[in-house]
Amino acid sequence: MSKPFALIVEDDAMLADIFSRALQAIEYETEIMRDGRVASEWLQKNVPELLVLDLHLPFLTGDDILNQVNVDTRFAATKIMIVTADALRASYLNGNITLTLIKPVDVSQLQKLAHRLKPKPTT
Helix, strand or coil, rough: CCCEEEEECCCCCCCCHHHHHHHHCCCCCCEEECHHHHHHHHHHHCCCCEEEEECCCCCCHHHHHHHHHHCCCCCCCCCCEECCCCHHHHCCCCCCCEEEECCCHHHHHHHHHHHHCCCCCCC
């Protein structure tokens, strides 16, 4: 059985690495992208089970990526975790957001929530 895949879109290298390690510890495969435009291009060809998305990104905002994902039916089963320091902006987002975490993020909370979002094995 393959591990679920999580795309982490976070421009802070240290936070991205922490998120990646936390998710790998609970059996996710991860990839980090620090540029909104690169993440958008990747999402045109790929569908993660979990998208961990910051809102303030270089070149293309998290809002733009969220809009891209929300209009594409391929992402119907993708869980979206917004991780941001901008609580006000996060509160205005519409669409298919599974949950929002406000920075600073407790790593154990991130792990617990991501573990709950893991796809259930099919029999």
